[in-house]
Amino acid sequence: MASEDELRQKLEGLQKQLGKKQIFEQAVFSIKSLLLQSYPSASPSLQKLFYSVVCRVATVLRTRYTAPGFWVTGMGLFVEAEQMVSESSEREQLRSCIAQAKEQLRDLETQSDVSEAEQNRGNRGFLFEGHLTVDPEPPQPQWLVQSNLLTTAATLFTAQSSQGQDGNSNTSESATNLLQVLIDSLDSDVPLILEDGHVAPRAPPASKKVVANLPVVTITEEIFAKLGPDAECSICKENLVVSDKMQELPCQHTFHPPCLKPWLDEHNSCPICRHELLTDDHAYESWKEREKEAEEEKRGAANAVRGGEYMYV
Known part of the structure; x- marks a missing residue:
């Protein structure tokens, strides 16, 4: 039988593998x-490590992986762990998992059923002015999607208000989530209006080459302590956690690489300070350069005016 030090090393190694999608399920099985083999006879500190690794599996599932197979694998681990832990708080947490x-x-099953139904409906066409069309139903315009989100959120808030302070917290959370979706939608759709009345073009995705060359750092014990x-x-x-890999933007803010790439594809700016990365769109980069030059000219003119005012004081 492996010693406790060997088991610790194995568990820590498996915890690192949870961040790799291709071997996630294999790591959970291990x-x-x-x-099953070692928890009953393990020392209290090793049992705590087992529990910590199982909770890490739950965290990775919540934040990274959505495929049904991953969740089935994770649930099998949670069920076994829940039957073995002795502390009530740990058992309660695992039941929640x-x-x-x-x-x-x-x-996921409901979404699959809905997608299949929509596909079948698309194959049949949709009803327009009393006639069944041949083509699938077109997507709803963005303004209608946003209107429906706002109406649903308002209905949920009204329902919570009528229930008083003892109202369902799930209702409040659902309404808040809907409003956040609406805010994100407006943030991506409403253009930025500049001081001169011109509309700023929306930033294209960050350059793939620039993103690929962003440095990746591994969180060490020393970094984690800071x-x-x-x-x-x-x-x-x-x-x-220690051993997490983080990708660093030029502004020195860091994020998980699997999180950062899709964010930059959609927003092309640091989520914290809004620093913008270089894009592959030459027209957009030329516009940015012109705006920068115009801003510098404006500052120069303002400084010249202030200098003249001081001369006549």
Whole structure:
């Protein structure tokens, strides 16, 4: 039988593998096997490490992976761990993980059913002015999607208000989530109006070459001690741990590489300070250069006016 030091090394190695999508399921199966073999006879500190690694699996599932197979694998680990832990707080947390996994699998199944129904409906056409068309139904315009979101959120807030302070917290959370979706939608659709009345073009995705060359740093014990235990990736909101890989922007803010790339594709700016990266769109970059030159000329003119005022004081 492996010594406790060897088991610790194996568990820590498997925890690192959880961040790699291709081997996530294999890592979870290995953790489950070690749990069944070694948890009952393990020391209290090693049992705590087992629990910590199982919770890490739940965190990775919540923040990174959505495929049903990942959640089925994770739920199998949660069920076994829940039967083995002795502390009531740990058992309660694992029951929460199991419930969340079941809910996620139900939601994924529902989405699959809806997608299939929509596909079948698309094959049949849609009703327009009393006639069934041949073509699938076109997507709703963005203004209608936003209107529906706002109406639904208002209805949920009204329902919560009528329930008083003892109202359902799920209702409040659902309404808040809908409003956040609406805000994100407006943020991406409403153009920036400049001081001179011109509309700023929306930033294209960051240059693939620039993103590929962004440095990747690994969080060491020393770095983690400086960041503190509450440090998190500002995109996925997952707490950071030692050995996490983080990609650094020129502004020196860091994020998980799998989180950063899709963010830059959509927003092309640092989520914290809004620093913008170089793009492959020459027209947009030329516009930025012209705006920069115009701003410098404006500042120069303002300084000249102030200098003249001082001369006549």
